Ligand SMILES: [Zn+2]
């Protein structure tokens with residue numbers, strides 16, 4: 494222990510030489526911190542239950558991208574913390590033991606947050622024991638090691654799947670060809686989509702043929718699903734060879750071409766139609782959205798169906814203006830959104846004479862561009878240049894919501910609620926059973942993790 498001398502440059506720590514009375518006072522202070530913390534954790538459990546219900550019932554789905562975005566907007570959490578709350582709230586829905594330990598103030602939110610990253614209903618009980626025994630740091634280290642084992646197992650499974658890909662094509666004695674194989678999930682999805690598309694084309698062709706030559710011979714039955722799939726695969730092979738097996742650039746592959754009757758684009762209530770190139774009809778509102786920031790090909794038709802205008806090049810926001818828009822708006826302008834990139838929305842649509850100028854543009858993310866065009870949300874430019882958004886019912890959506898009413902003594906309210914819930918919380922409620930021994934993470938994982946190699 495340092496003794497303080499007048500000339501020594503020793504920074505004394507005041508806790509060292511306290512008289513006994515102060516020590517017991519500080520003990521009490523420490524106990525008070527521990528006890529109030531337990532109360533707050535119990536209240537956090539209630540908060541998470543409310544968030545889970547709000548999320549499940551879609552309470553946020555009135556213009557917000559996600560429950561986390563709503564939470565961030567409404568209570569001022571940063572988005573990362575809000576996402577974490579929602580994640581933990583959802584996870585606790587299937588992990589009743591961990592949920593209960595938090596509700597009883599026995600486990601801190603920090604521990605529960607870490608444990609829910611790996612816990613499953615099967616491993617929950619073991620991980621709860623880890624949470625009870627260890628400090629927050631122990632829990633964090635064990636969870637990290639646990640995830641590593643999980644990820645290794647996942648990678649192993651993915652590698653096995655990938656290695657197991659195969660396509661066997663065999664010619665039978667009668668000349669028929671048998672195809673059998675196993676594809677990775679995403680490749681399988683691609684194949685299924687291609688087969689769907691090809692079947693649809695064959696179906697449309699058959700209908701068109703029928704319309705021309707009348708109903709087909711009654712003896713010709715509708716082909717079975719398996720037969721249709723075989724025909725579809727043949728069409729795929731034919732198409733692929735015809736196009737020199739060129740998958741094209743992504744931009745070409747997903748380009749959307751819409752044909753819009755000119756009056757519809759200006760006013761959705763006008764008669765007329767908007768049709769995607771593939772023939773699917775879209776609503777007038779959707780066609781307005783697709784045309785709003787037209788990096789798409791928009792063909793306007795007159796009454797006789799002649800193309801009167803191809804809009805893409807003229808309506809695309811020029812690069813300099815787009816940069817200015819990005820600089821001014823810095824992302825989606827919808828309250829609480831904050832997505833960094835978006836589409837240029839014409840506040841007054843160009844088809845109604847709205848100019849493609851900075852003052853008539855607002856950057857909106859994909860989600861909110863849809864909200865404005867198709868879900869009845871409104872964006873207006875105020876005379877001072879600021880933008881304001883309204884719910885479909887006309888109510889204003891505040892950029893920052895007013896703070897909630899808080900009782901004069903919120904601590905008392907939390908304590909009273911916890912007492913009403915039958916909780917008897919004290920300074921030792923959340924104390925880990927750890928006695929100071931060294932944590933051997935490797936051993937702990939080997940014992941606890943179901944997939945760990947046993948030593
Ligand atoms: Zn728009």
Ligand SMILES: [Zn+2]
Nearest residue numbers: 825830858861
């Ligand atoms: Zn947005």
